[in-house]
Amino acid sequence: MAHAQFGAPTITHITGDLYRGSNGRWHNIILATEDGILIGDTLNTPFATALKAQLEERFPGVPVRYVVYSHSHWDHVEGGAVFADTATFIGHETMLVNMDGRYPHMPGDMIDRNENGTFEPEEFRIPADASPGVCGGRFSERKDADGDGRMTPAEYFSEVHPPDIVYADRMRLTLGGQRVELIHPGRNHGDDMTVLYFPDDGVVFAADFLADALVTESMRSLPSACGPFDGHAMSEWIDSYRAVEALDFEILAPAHGQYYTKQDVVETREYFEYLAAEVSRAMRAGLSLEEMKSELMLEAYADWAQYERLREKNIEAAYRNLTVYR
């Protein structure tokens, strides 16, 4: 969701040579070996600039060799240019489609409502008004370089350094003798998602999918469900969760929230399955959307975060999703 915040970076040790860089609410992941550093997500230009200085202090003389992108949404991947002197940039192949000049896949239901190929302020405001603090965002006057009140896709991506190397399904890197696997889990929150898997340390990093921007302490949190689950079939979300569950890992260190376990991923996938099954059953029984909202209480999840705020929204998103994708 929404806009990046510009807190000063903190770097926290996870395990082995892995660290979490954070501005408070957005996190990245850093693999720091003697032979070089890999950064998963650069967040934004002020963050990346300050992070670079901190890394030079903490690991003097060690270059940043790779920047890997979790997906193309601006609030996780701006600022990479500050590492362009030493780094190779890697992302999923669909990132280049999103950056080819057409209106890209967007989070938070920030779609091209008037279908003119550019971003207008109301395209950020309409979903924000419909679901305050959950969907939508803030139009960036700063990125509207020519000041014409709209942002072209090029202006929108002006602070995202494009990937030099892309991959389709899986890619393997080795840095300082350690393996890093990049895995495209399928389409879910975005259409160009990469999960970073560090098999030697049993750690997984992913952004927004698995744990979205509303997740804080616990992953037991109803999803924001903007734009009927970001325009991708719930079955694809579920397959994506299973792709992560198939990895052998102990620690999930996602871009939002705390550190979690595989069991948290399992429970979140089960929530999606339960929601899809409940709404499918209600559709078969001929219930209207309004009837579903009043009758489907999703009781088993009443103690999850965002339950009061998002139960009806989740039902509506599932209804719309299952109506479009069969």
Ligand SMILES: [Zn+2]
């Ligand atoms: Zn995103």
Ligand SMILES: [Zn+2]
């Ligand atoms: Zn996010």
